[in-house]
Every structure is written in structure tokens, then in C-alpha cells.
Amino acid sequence: MSRPSTFTPPPGARAHLLRTPRGEFAVIEAGTAVKGTVLLVPGFTGSKEDFIGLHEPLAEAGYRTVAVDGRGQYESPGDVDDEAPYAQVELARDLLAQAETVSDGSPVHLVGHSLGGQISRAALLLDASPFASLTLMSSGPAQISVGQQQRVKLLRDALAVMDMQQVWDAIQAMEAPEPEETQTGALDEGLDDRAELRRRWLATSPAQLIATGRQLCAEPDRVAELAAVTLPKHVLSGERDDTWPIPILDDMAVRLHAHRTIIRDAEHSPNTDQPKATADALIGFWDRIAR
Template sequence: MSRPPSFVPPPGARAYRLRTARGEFAVVDAPVAAGVEARGTVLLLPGFTGSKEDFNPLHRPLAARGYRTVAVDGRGQFESDGPEHDESAYAQEELARDVLAQAEALGTPLHLLGHSLGGQIARAAVLLDHSPFLSLTLVASGPAQISPSQQQRVKLLRDALEVMPMAAVWEAIQAMEPPEETDTGAEVDAGLDDREDLRRRWLGNKPAQLLATGRQLCLEPDRVDELAAVPLPFHVLSGALDDTWPVSLLDDMARRLNARRTVVAGAEHSPNCEQPSATARALAGFWDTTGPGASRDSAGAV
């Protein structure tokens, strides 16, 4: 589970509901820093059990590089509404079409970034229609299903959701996690109770969304060859210690996509939270080469 250092948007960022042709979505929207030349807009999609707050550490450093960043809760995720029990509403194509509607509402072209599950939803959106986007960045997001050990964790979660209310599942998760994962004393920011914020986020998720997207993570086919045929520049970024998809598998995916590849030292599955400065530098460096007029070759593997 991702653990943002704070659930409070950074100074200058605005939390609101983005109106689209497919409904409203909760976003955190951070403008370009004052006095900095605008270089583009980025749409940020969080991962499974995550939220828009997972990108809070990136907003300020990316604003300083000239990028407006808009992080969004997907349908049925934290502060975005969705059906409680209808899993069909969370089919991957439905979520991908939500992303296209978000892009249309923000104005195009823009850069698209997806973390983990968000990367696979972003990929599906690009395969439906790549025209709204300048580039695609996949953060800790692999070519197909998650690793067997992670599939077991997701299966346990899905089994619990089938028979227990959300609050009881949360308590079970806390009881099962190692002490170093539940002891969040070092992550309290500005007096906030980090654990209570995480609980509030968990309870904001719709059970059907977690069931449907958990199944997607365990069954996702390899669509890398389809994606490679799309005329966009790609960036594959991950932590050096990620085990949700083996790092070697992400290396191979980057080669298949002719993508820029970044491995962030000291980071695991959430480099945006764990090593935000290094992650922001790598992201901005890629986007600097992929604005209007930049060639795909200039953004390729390095």
C-alpha cells in the first residue's frame, strides 16, 4: 500500500472535482511555479488501493521545472464516486475511457503517467486513442500480470472483501502487515495522523472497484507489442527494489518499447513517495524531450 507523506495538497495546489463527459473526478491540480516558463501539463493516475495523494511529493519539484500536474482519483477510488457493488463499471476499458474524458476536460495535448495499476489503465487508454497525449510514462507498472507473490496478496484481499465489510478488512490488513509497515510515526507530517488518513482513504474506496481492479492485476495480458506500435515516446521508471514486477522484466519491457528507462536507487514500488526528488528529475528530464516538435528518437532509451 502506498504511503504518501501527507494527504494535504502542497502550497499552491488546488483540490477540486474535475467535470468530464463521464462524470466528476476528484483531483489535485498544481500549477507551474511563479516565474517559470510553462512546459506542459501532466495527468497522473495512481495505483491499486492508492490515490491522487500519492503524487503530492512530486507537485512542487515538477512545478519548478515548468509542469502543471493533475493527479486524479479514478472511478470508485477514494474521493471519486462510483458504484458500490457493480464490478462491470470498473472494467479496464471503462476506466480507460474515463482517462480519455479527463484528458479532454483538461485540454490536450498532455503527458500521461500511470503508477502500477494506473500504468495499465493508462496503457489501455493510449491503445484506445493516443491522440490526446504527448507521451506515456509507466511507473512501477509491468507488461502483464503481477508477480505470483503479489497475486497471492491480492487474492487474500479479494477473498476478504467478498465476506467482510471494508472497516473489518482494514483492521485485518493492519494486523497482518509487518511492524515496520504499520509503524508510521516517522511519516507524520504537520501533526497529521498518517494512519487515520490511510484508513479514511481505504474506506473511501468502493468494494467493487477493488475487486474488479484486483482481478485485472492478476489476469492482465502482455500488450507491450501493441503499445510499441503506438507513435508516442515512452518512459519506464521503477524503484531498484520493486517486487510487484521483477525489475528485469521492466528492463525487458523498456527495450521492447524503445523507451527511456530509469531505475531509482533506494526506492521500492512507490518511487514517487519514497524518492520524490530523483523521480521528479527523471520525469521532467524525459518530458523536456517530448514536447511539441521533439522527435521520438530524442526521448528513447538512454
């Protein structure tokens, strides 16, 4: 589960509902599109809050940012029982509608984290015209690693027989700190966000988690298709990743002829682990495109 540094939008940002031809989506928006607009797409169990640390530095560099909750994610409405609305092609069409709505007439820079990267890829393969560039952030070429597939299967099995509160309680029991760690206070800072994480979890659609979890475990390799699309591409990750190991991401970047960035001291979520370095890498990539 991604852990945003905060759930509070930074100064100058605003949370609102984005109305599109595909429905309403909760977003956090910041900045003015001096250089362009950026659409930020979160990953599995994530939300728009995963990008909170990026808004200020990107806005200062002249980029308008729009981070979105996908259908059934956190504050965006979605069916809780029916998995059909969460088919990858449907989520990709949602993303195209979001891009059309946020665009000021110019193509949009697209950033997809993890699952969000694979949905972004699917959207771009449907229609690349709304986009100025694609950044795949900690998002690999095909299905997730075997270890992560096992974790996702456990979650899907649990959601089939338990409600979201029961699954949350089970997750917390498995992640409970050791007694001596609790006594030293070493984990106090990490526990401060527990209430917000629980609220996000309970607001997320179980059907969305089941459907997208299945996608992550069965995603085919579509790198050759994506490489054939003429668009600037960027593969960004931390220096460690147990969802898609770094050599797999390195190879994907070569196959895509993509710019490659590795963020030091970051793992699967460089956007929350090292937001300033991640923002700098994104700005550098987009500014080079403009030049």
C-alpha cells in the same frame, strides 16, 4: 498499500472536482502549463495523494500537474457493489475524458503508476491522440508477480465476506509492529498517517478493488501493441520491486524502445519513496522530447 508522505496538498495546489463527460473525479492540481500539462494516474489501493511530492518540483519546471482519483477511488464517486463500471475499458474511457478535460488544446503527458500504468496503456491503445508521452511508473507488461497475485486474491476473498472496516482491521492486525519496535519509537513516524490511510481505505469502493485486483492478476502482455504506437515512452521504477521484478521492467523498456530510469533507494512507489529524484527524471524525459 501506498503511503503518501502527506495527505495535504502542497502550497499553490488545489483540490477540486474535475467535471468530465464521464462524470466527476476528485483531483489535486498545481502549476501553470508553461511547458505542458501532466495527468497522474494512481495505482491499486492508491489515490491522487500518492503524487503530492511531485507537484512542487514539476510546477517549478513549468509543468501543470493534475493527479486524479479514478472512479471509485478515495474521493471520486463510484458504485460500491457493481463491478461493471470498473472494467478496464471503462476506466480507460474515464481517463480519456479526463485528458480531454484538462487539456488546454495541447497533448497531455500521461504518467501511470502500477495499475494506473496498465489503465493508461489501455487508454492510449483506444486513442493516443490526446497524449504527448507515456510514462509507465512501476507498471509491468502483464500480470503481477505470483506472490502479489496471492496477496490480491486474499484481499478479494476477504472483501467477498467482510466490509471495508473489517478488512482494514484485519490488515492492521497483520501489519502490527513488534512490541520492541513500538517501545523504541522506531515506527512512530510511520504511524502518524494511519488515520488518513484508514479514511482513504474506507472511502474506496470494494467493487473497484475486487474488479481491478482481478485485472492485475490476469492482464495480458500488450507490449507489442503499445510499441506500435508512435509516441515517446518512458519506463521508470525503483531499484527494487516485488510486483514486477526489475529485469521484467528492463525487458519491457527494450521492447517498447522506451527511455529507462531507475530511481535509487526506491521500491514499488518511487513517487513517494524518492519524489525529488522521480520528478527530476520526469522533467528530464519531457524536456528532451521538447528539444
